[in-house]
Amino acid sequence: MSAVLPEIELKPIGLGRRLANGLMTAAAAAAVLIVLLPLGAIFAYLLYKGIGSLNWSFLTQTPKPVGEAGGGMANAIAGSVLILGIASLIGVPVGIGAGIYLAEYGRDRLGNLIRFTADVLNGVPSIIIGIVAYGLVVLRQGHFSALAGGAALAIMMVPTITRTTEEMLLLVPLGVREAAYGLGVSRWRTTLSITLRTATSGVITGIMLAFARIAGETAPLLFTAFGNQYWNWNINQPTAALPLQIFTYAISPFDEWHRQAWAGALILIVLIVISVSAVRLAANRGMLKGAN
Amino acid sequence: MLACGLSVLALVGLIIYELVTKSSLSWHAFGWKFFFASDWDPVNDEYGALPFVFGTIVSSLVALALAVPLAVGVAIFITEMSPRWLRGPLAFTTELLAAIPSVIYGLWAIFVLVPLLRAYVEPFLGRYFGWTGLFEGTPYGIGMLAAGIILAIMVVPIISAITREVMTAVPQQQREAVLALGATRWEMVRTGVLRNARAGILGGIILGLGRALGETMAVTMVIGNRAEIAKSLFAPGYTMASVIANEFSEATGDTYLSALVEVGLALFLVTIIVNILAQVLVWSVTRGMPARSST
Numbered sequence: 001m002s003a004v005l006p007e008i009e010l011k012p013i014g015l016g017r018r019l020a021n022g023l024m025t026a027a028a029a030a031a032v033l034i035v036l037l038p039l040g041a042i043f044a045y046l047l048y049k050g051i052g053s054l055n056w057s058f059l060t061q062t063p064k065p066v067g068e069a070g071g072g073m074a075n076a077i078a079g080s081v082l083i084l085g086i087a088s089l090i091g092v093p094v095g096i097g098a099g100i101y102l103a104e105y106g107r108d109r110l111g112n113l114i115r116f117t118a119d120v121l122n123g124v125p126s127i128i129i130g131i132v133a134y135g136l137v138v139l140r141q142g143h144f145s146a147l148a149g150g151a152a153l154a155i156m157m158v159p160t161i162t163r164t165t166e167e168m169l170l171l172v173p174l175g176v177r178e179a180a181y182g183l184g185v186s187r188w189r190t191t192l193s194i195t196l197r198t199a200t201s202g203v204i205t206g207i208m209l210a211f212a213r214i215a216g217e218t219a220p221l222l223f224t225a226f227g228n229q230y231w232n233w234n235i236n237q238p239t240a241a242l243p244l245q246i247f248t249y250a251i252s253p254f255d256e257w258h259r260q261a262w263a264g265a266l267i268l269i270v271l272i273v274i275s276v277s278a279v280r281l282a283a284n285r286g287m288l289k290g291a292n
Numbered sequence: 293m294l295a296c297g298l299s300v301l302a303l304v305g306l307i308i309y310e311l312v313t314k315s316s317l318s319w320h321a322f323g324w325k326f327f328f329a330s331d332w333d334p335v336n337d338e339y340g341a342l343p344f345v346f347g348t349i350v351s352s353l354v355a356l357a358l359a360v361p362l363a364v365g366v367a368i369f370i371t372e373m374s375p376r377w378l379r380g381p382l383a384f385t386t387e388l389l390a391a392i393p394s395v396i397y398g399l400w401a402i403f404v405l406v407p408l409l410r411a412y413v414e415p416f417l418g419r420y421f422g423w424t425g426l427f428e429g430t431p432y433g434i435g436m437l438a439a440g441i442i443l444a445i446m447v448v449p450i451i452s453a454i455t456r457e458v459m460t461a462v463p464q465q466q467r468e469a470v471l472a473l474g475a476t477r478w479e480m481v482r483t484g485v486l487r488n489a490r491a492g493i494l495g496g497i498i499l500g501l502g503r504a505l506g507e508t509m510a511v512t513m514v515i516g517n518r519a520e521i522a523k524s525l526f527a528p529g530y531t532m533a534s535v536i537a538n539e540f541s542e543a544t545g546d547t548y549l550s551a552l553v554e555v556g557l558a559l560f561l562v563t564i565i566v567n568i569l570a571q572v573l574v575w576s577v578t579r580g581m582p583a584r585s586s587t
Contacts, residue, residue, distance in 0.1 A: 020476070020479075021476035021477055021478040025373055025477070028366070028373055031362045031363075031365025032365070032369050032370075032382065035363075035366050035386060035445075035448050035452075036385060036386075038389075038400075038445045039385060039392075041400070041404065042392060045403075045404055046396070046400075093296075094296050094299055097293050097296025097297070097299075098297045098299065098300050100293050101294055104293070105294070106297065111297075114297045114298075114300050117301050117304050118300050119571060120304060120564055121307075123502055123506075123563055123564065123566075123567035124307065124560060125505070125506025125507070125508065125533060125559060125563055126508065128307065128506070128559065128560045129307075131310070131311065131556045132307050134540070135314055136310065144541075155303055158300060158303065159300065162300060191293075215393070216392070216394065216395060216396065217393070217394075218393070218395040218508075219394070219508040219509055219533070219537055222537055223541040243393060243509075246395050246396070246399060247398070247509060247513070250395070250398060251402070261399055265395075265396045268396065269392065269393075272391055272392075272393065273388070276387075280384065
């Protein structure tokens with residue numbers, strides 16, 4: 001017995017509906033173009049204005065007084081390195097530690113609370129972090145310092161690193177941990193030399209992301225690191241930083257300083273794009289090389 | 293490890309403690325009036341934060357009005373329409389937009405966007421839309437409109453990233469089912485995807501709002517920094533984050549400093565509430581969403 005197929009009348013899709021489909025597709029494509037336009041424009045201007053102003057003295061000299069040509073941002077680049085170093089020294093261990101706690105022990109209410117708080121901390125405007133670092137470090141020391149700037153940026157690093165570390169550790173299969181336990185390895189030893197080892201490249205990805213995020217931060221440094229026209233390697237003294245210097249020069253009325261702001265911005269963006277691309281590359285190569 | 297975990301809690305506690313104690317002086321002096329008074333006069337120690345609240349809200353709303361259609365369009369294109377090979381590069385480039393530091397946006401805005409607005413966009417808007425009252429007065433370039441546009445560019449990647457995420461969370465069968473009923477691709481996106489993802493998209497928009505409210509450097513560089521409440525978007529304004537950035541390190545006098553911290557406390561509370569709301573909305577879509585047939 002063969003089934004009798006019901007008669008279906010197939011109607012072509014009407015003109016109105018096809019038109020709506022075409023229009024919306026075009027609109028979505030146009031949105032992509034409009035969004036990519038400023039991106040292209042920003043990079044084009046950075047290259048165009050930045051490369052012209054970039055020279056050896058820019059990278060090796062300190063700022064000259066207004067009106068004198070030449071000079072550079074060497075001390076600001078060094079200051080940024082100092083401040084980012086302090087921030088990483090504080091923020092990375094704390095962030096990784098918190099991430100390990102969440103992944104290995106955080107299956108309870110306290111874990112959820114910490115997870116939630118980390119997400120909240122992630123959304124706090126950076127200028128607020130600056131106020132807090134001012135109250136905690138600058139007021140206590142009695143003056144602006146690289147340490148205060150580093151502390152502010154460290155606070156911003158912690159939630160990003162915590163959450164990515166947790167995610168990466170959770171990707172490590174339970175079997176790997178159980179194998180270690182089976183060999184009589186203690187829990188903390190397993191966590192540090194087995195689980196964390198396995199997830200290393202993923203954890204580093206998180207660190208680089210956090211680093212790229214704080215490298216360009218300006219607002220929390222305004223009243224912590226404050227800026228400085230001279231060389232400084234003392235963590236208890238006000239220190240120049242690349243983003244701060246760009247800001248000061250950009251809002252100044254001098255052409256020479258504007259040129260230098262573009263050059264500084266070019267250096268900053270190259271630094272950030274390199275770290276973001278490195279992250280992308282690492283992510284594509286697979287986070288978990290040892291475990292499968 | 294527990295100590296590190298607890299330090300996250302301690303940090304947020306510390307932020308709240310610092311903001312509350314340092315702003316108590318201003319709070320006791322002005323009370324609620326602080327947020328409804330509009331004169332900011334450090335010389336006479338009179339502080340009212342209304343112009344900053346106004347500037348923050350208006351610049352963020354302008355940003356959202358421009359950014360939301362673009363961001364959702366980008367997300368739709370990348371997840372539903374783009375050829376497969378283009379997806380990765382497009383997603384990466386829009387993410388790159390989020391990696392550019394605020395101060396570089398500001399630099400670009402001062403030297404490229406503002407002159408463009410002053411010479412072309414604002415005169416045009418003034419001529420044809422001046423009657424709305426929103427586009428009146430001298431086109432300085434610098435002002436609320438410039439701040440809104442630069443904020444829009446900055447929040448697009450955030451909104452579109454979240455929108456992409458929640459759209460990807462919509463089950464594939466949903467799409468296939470709608471297509472099987474004879475829908476065109478746009479009809480499929482509208483009825484099968486957007487409708488199911490709308491709570492999450494709203495979450496993404498609110499997350500973008502949170503970012504726009506707290507954004508400091510780029511806005512400070514182009515908004516004009518004048519504590520005024522003007523109807524026209526051409527007029528200079530001031531935001532809560534900008535006033536802290538500009539005046540904090542020069543604030544002499546305890547009440548002045550305390551008033552600035554109180555502005556910070558208010559900004560902190562608002563962004564926290566906005567962010568929590570956004571997270572709840574995004575979770576409601578991405579966490580084990582059942583494929584609802586209709587609502």
